[in-house]
Amino acid sequence: MVWANDDLFAEKENLIKPGPAEHRPATFGHKGQVYDGWETRRRRGVTAESHDSAVIRLGVPAVVRGVVVDTAWFTGNYPPEISVEAAFVAGYPSVQELIGDPGKTDWTTIVERSTVNGDTRNPFPTSSSRRWTHLRLSVYPDGGVARFRVHGEGLINPDFAENMTLDLAALENGGRITACSNMFYSSPNNLLLPGVARTMGDGWETSRRRDAGNDWVEMKLAGQGVLDAVELDTSYFVGNAPGAARLSGRDGDGSWFDILPLTELQPDTRHRFRVHERRPVTAARLDVYPDGGMARVRLFGSLTADGLREVCDRWAAGA
Numbered sequence: 235m236v237w238a239n240d241d242l243f244a245e246k247e248n249l250i251k252p253g254p255a256e257h258r259p260a261t262f263g264h265k266g267q268v269y270d271g272w273e274t275r276r277r278r279g280v281t282a283e284s285h286d287s288a289v290i291r292l293g294v295p296a297v298v299r300g301v302v303v304d305t306a307w308f309t310g311n312y313p314p315e316i317s318v319e320a321a322f323v324a325g326y327p328s329v330q331e332l333i334g335d336p337g338k339t340d341w342t343t344i345v346e347r348s349t350v351n352g353d354t355r356n357p358f359p360t361s362s363s364r365r366w367t368h369l370r371l372s373v374y375p376d377g378g379v380a381r382f383r384v385h386g387e388g389l390i391n392p393d394f395a396e397n398m399t400l401d402l403a404a405l406e407n408g409g410r411i412t413a414c415s416n417m418f419y420s421s422p423n424n425l426l427l428p429g430v431a432r433t434m435g436d437g438w439e440t441s442r443r444r445d446a447g448n449d450w451v452e453m454k455l456a457g458q459g460v461l462d463a464v465e466l467d468t469s470y471f472v473g474n475a476p477g478a479a480r481l482s483g484r485d486g487d488g489s490w491f492d493i494l495p496l497t498e499l500q501p502d503t504r505h506r507f508r509v510h511e512r513r514p515v516t517a518a519r520l521d522v523y524p525d526g527g528m529a530r531v532r533l534f535g536s537l538t539a540d541g542l543r544e545v546c547d548r549w550a551a552g553a
Contacts (some may be wrong), residue, residue: 255380273378313373318345365552431529439527457541465532476522483515
């Protein structure tokens with residue numbers, strides 16, 4: 235969170251907290267009922283254009299496919315309408331540069347002024363294919379929003395991709411999950427999140443298999459690359475980690491080949507393996523045997539010339 239013009243009742247930082255908003259009725263602080271969200275004071279002398287705003291810096295430059303304005307637990311104090319604007323600003327702009335002098339930052343509307351409901355997850359698709367670094371959520375005229383979620387694809391800056399070792403599977407670098415066999419307990423997208431898992435629920439966990447098969451997940455890499463090392467992290471999975479895993483790769487529509495052969499895993503452990511297969515890959519598949527949970531998957535390597543060209547093209551397309 236970068237800025238909000240008002241957060242008298244509840245702090246703007248709550249908008250981007252992980253997990254759903256919580257609520258305990260009749261829990262009062264010195265400013266009134268405590269809300270797990272962002273809430274502004276009541277505006278007086280309201281006009282049609284009166285509104286409050288908050289600015290959010292995205293974790294990485296990204297193409298935004300949609301947003302969710304979640305008004306959970308706000309029933310008599312939610313905003314009737316919202317809008318969302320986006321901007322791309324290189325470097326590390328100050329608040330003054332973002333919201334100060336007109337013309338300093340070029341804001342583009344990606345969600346027109348729209349009606350929202352109280353105590354509801356309100357989703358809004360976006361159609362822009364440009365890359366953005368900051369979003370501005372405006373509420374009309376005032377009120378509370380519990381969570382603001384932004385869905386899209388991260389873009390790695392080519393300046394930080396050439397001749398560097400990267401986690402080619404990381405969401406922040408443009409990797410993404412494309413398919414999985416089972417996500418009964420939690421999403422496979424958690425595998426590619428930044429940082430270490432904080433709890434078992436912060437990873438990917440399947441239901442218990444009662445057949446002879448195994449579970450798996452497939453991921454598209456940030457670009458064509460050659461892997462140097464793999465990390466399979468079963469942290470916090472103590473009685474429900476997979477017994478073994480295999481990692482395969484392929485280039486384009488080619489055949490799958492082994493990157494890491496069938497290997498036994500330990501519970502609650504960060505496993506690191508060197509990769510000796512130097513074939514380029516654009517996608518990877520993790521098979522776990524027979525089922526269970528994994529906290530994180532890291533695929534460290536460097537982009538090929540074709541992979542770097544692809545990254546540069548995606549970056550330029552979002553300009």
